[in-house]
Amino acid sequence: xxxxxxxxxxxxxxxxxxxxxxxxxxxxxxxxxxxxxxxxxxxxxxxxxxxxxxxxxxxxxxxxxxxxxxxxxxxxxxxxxxxxxxxxxxxxxxxxxxxxxxxxxxxxxxxxxxxxxxxxxxxxxxxxxxxxxxxxxxxxxxxx
Amino acid sequence: xxxxxxxxxxxxxxxxxxxxxxxxxxxxxxxxxxxxxxxxxxxxxxxxxxxxxxxxxxxxxxxxxxxxxxxxxxxxxxxxxxxxxxxxxxxxxxxxxxxxxxxxxxxxxxxxxxxxxxxxxxxxxxxxxxxxxxxxxxxxxxxx
Numbered sequence: 001x002x003x004x005x006x007x008x009x010x011x012x013x014x015x016x017x018x019x020x021x022x023x024x025x026x027x028x029x030x031x032x033x034x035x036x037x038x039x040x041x042x043x044x045x046x047x048x049x050x051x052x053x054x055x056x057x058x059x060x061x062x063x064x065x066x067x068x069x070x071x072x073x074x075x076x077x078x079x080x081x082x083x084x085x086x087x088x089x090x091x092x093x094x095x096x097x098x099x100x101x102x103x104x105x106x107x108x109x110x111x112x113x114x115x116x117x118x119x120x121x122x123x124x125x126x127x128x129x130x131x132x133x134x135x136x137x138x139x140x141x142x143x144x
Numbered sequence: 145x146x147x148x149x150x151x152x153x154x155x156x157x158x159x160x161x162x163x164x165x166x167x168x169x170x171x172x173x174x175x176x177x178x179x180x181x182x183x184x185x186x187x188x189x190x191x192x193x194x195x196x197x198x199x200x201x202x203x204x205x206x207x208x209x210x211x212x213x214x215x216x217x218x219x220x221x222x223x224x225x226x227x228x229x230x231x232x233x234x235x236x237x238x239x240x241x242x243x244x245x246x247x248x249x250x251x252x253x254x255x256x257x258x259x260x261x262x263x264x265x266x267x268x269x270x271x272x273x274x275x276x277x278x279x280x281x282x283x284x285x286x287x288x
Contacts, residue, residue: 004172005187009150009217013261022260025237028148043149043280044188052261071215071263073153093169116166117157117196119215136187 007129007137008074009047010122012055019049031139044136059112059120060099072112074122076131080109086123087111095121151273151281152218153191154266156199163193175283188280203256203264204243216256218266220275224253230267231255239265 013019020030020038030038038049055072056063077083083101090113091097101111101123110124131137157163164174164182174182182193199216200207221227227245234257235241245255245267254268275281 004184004191006153006189006191007187009153011259011261011263015260018260022237022239026233040148043151043278045150047148047150089170093166095166115155116159116162117155119155134187 003075003135005075005135006073007045007076007131007135008072008122009042009045010050010055010072010074011047012052012071013049014052016049016051023049031141039139041139044132044134044138046137046139072120072122074124076129076137077123077125078131080125083109083111083123083125087113090121090123147219147279149219149279150217151189151220151275151279152216152266152268153186153189154194154199154216154218155191156196156215157193158196160193160195167193175285183283185283188276188278188282190281190283202248216264216266218268220273220281221267221269222275224269227253227255227267227269231257234265234267 011019016036016038023040028040030040036051036054040047050058053063059072075086077086080101087097087101095113095115098112098114098120099110101109104110107128108124108126110122112120112122114120128140129137155163160180160182167182167184172184174184180195180198184191197207203216219230221230224245231241231245239257239259242256242258242264243254245253248254250270251272252268252270254266256264256266258264272284273281
């Protein structure tokens with residue numbers, strides 16, 4: 001079964017530096033500098049800023065299809081097989097498959113489906129992001 | 145400062161019963177029956193299903209402006225004055241004000257702004273939803 005969990009919220013952004021500056025103005029501090037993506041540690045989950053073009057590509061959709069408010073809700077799992085199981089369950093439940101789970105360039109395993117209203121969910125296994133017992137995600141930092 | 149926190153993810157849906165059935169198919173169970181909205185307890189945050197028309201109205205926007213993927217990220221605060229402070233900080237940081245915080249029909253206090261990419265954030269105080277020390281939200285149930 002799909003756990004009642006959201007571990008990463010991704011915001012597609014037109015200008016990464018501008019978006020980061022906005023959240024920095026709100027007092028948010030990202031975990032560590034990375035090329036092309038910005039991550040924030042939230043309360044047991046993370047939020048990422050990701051260029052809209054990259055997000056569209058990642059979802060194998062046209063950028064124009066994402067529209068204002070483009071957003072992905074991610075559920076991370078402990079293994080690739082759990083991702084496959086979750087993806088299959090979503091399709092059985094009526095989700096529209098956008099990308100069957102596959103190994104991805106950042107070293108993980110990820111797929112995308114859309115719920116009946118077009119909300120895009122990512123199911124993923126990230127070997128560099130261990131999950132806590134309670135399903136929450138604590139981003140790695142330089143200290144750990 | 146705005147805490148690095150998301151306490152509620154709201155999905156605007158065209159058909160509440162259909163959306164609830166979808167998540168139920170995934171194994172999700174809502175906290176308790178309520179008219180016109182469905183809530184799920186997640187890992188230290190909640191996810192709500194809310195009719196798209198109601199969400200648009202709540203944001204004082206046209207339904208057609210929300211588009212596919214319409215979604216609100218909420219940050220809950222401990223008091224109305226904290227909501228006002230957060231809203232003002234967002235506007236200063238360049239957010240587009242959608243609805244200045246005001247008392248709302250469900251007994252709380254809420255405002256909306258859009259980040260530079262049109263992602264819609266709600267800043268809210270809900271006296272019926274106390275926050276944990278760590279900023280996480282545990283939805284009230286019939287047992288507590």
